[in-house]
Amino acid sequence: xxxxxxxxxxxxxxxxxxxxxxxxxxxxxxxxxxxxxxxxxxxxxxxxxxxxxxxxxxxxxxxxxxxxxxxxxxxxxxxxxxxxxxxxxxxxxxxxxxxxxxxxxxxxxxxxxxxxxxxxxxxxxxxxxxxxxxxxxxxxxxxxxxxxxxxxxxxxxxxxxxxxxxxxxxxxxxxxxxxxxxxxxxxxxxxxxxxxxxxxxxxxxxxxxxxxxxxxxxxxxxxx
Numbered sequence: 109x110x111x112x113x114x115x116x117x118x119x120x121x122x123x124x125x126x127x128x129x130x131x132x133x134x135x136x137x138x139x140x141x142x143x144x145x146x147x148x149x150x151x152x153x154x155x156x157x158x159x160x161x162x163x164x165x166x167x168x169x170x171x172x173x174x175x176x177x178x179x180x181x182x183x184x185x186x187x188x189x190x191x192x193x194x195x196x197x198x199x200x201x202x203x204x205x206x207x208x209x210x211x212x213x214x215x216x217x218x219x220x221x222x223x224x225x226x227x228x229x230x231x232x233x234x235x236x237x238x239x240x241x242x243x244x245x246x247x248x249x250x251x252x253x254x255x256x257x258x259x260x261x262x263x264x265x266x267x268x269x270x271x272x273x274x275x276x277x278x279x280x281x282x283x284x285x286x287x288x289x290x291x292x293x294x295x296x297x298x299x300x301x302x303x304x305x306x307x308x309x310x311x312x313x314x315x316x317x318x319x320x321x322x323x324x325x326x327x328x329x330x331x332x
Contacts, residue, residue, distance in 0.1 A: 161191045178243040185222035186215035209267050216260040223253040224305045250295040257288050286311050
């Protein structure tokens, strides 16, 4: 929090003073209780995944403090969305290749989001943190970011080719360029680096919604 507070326009409500530590602790306690209640109500076979979710969230900032460990910070940010996706999937369907690909893709894009943030916050972080981009440096951080996105769309392409029911998703693979281009532009143009994250986020949300809509249409018209 102290590190975020030194930023000119902190995004953290604790850092900008709009939320007190006491209030944050109370809200966290409420969410912890709600989480435990949900864990009790959900099927027993999800319990191990649920415990993993709690472990990841707690040790990200406390005890292990994964957010300050290069490599592990990306693993944790990959697990945040991936574990939620896995919970939702196995709640209604046994884990299969589709579920595994879904888990991996969510993880990759979770890591992508963290690399984006670390690049944007590099100057602020480099004095006190040892996250992945601080260790690699900005240029290699951009290369890692683009490599992760290329990998994600390559997986989508291979999966779509191997699963005929998903072949129509192939049309979205070339659209990965619209996510990669802002990262490439930011690497070449320093003045663009404070805005490229928002551009990628907006485009990713739009692309995800379109892909979800296409999947929904396929799901209810072809019984995939």
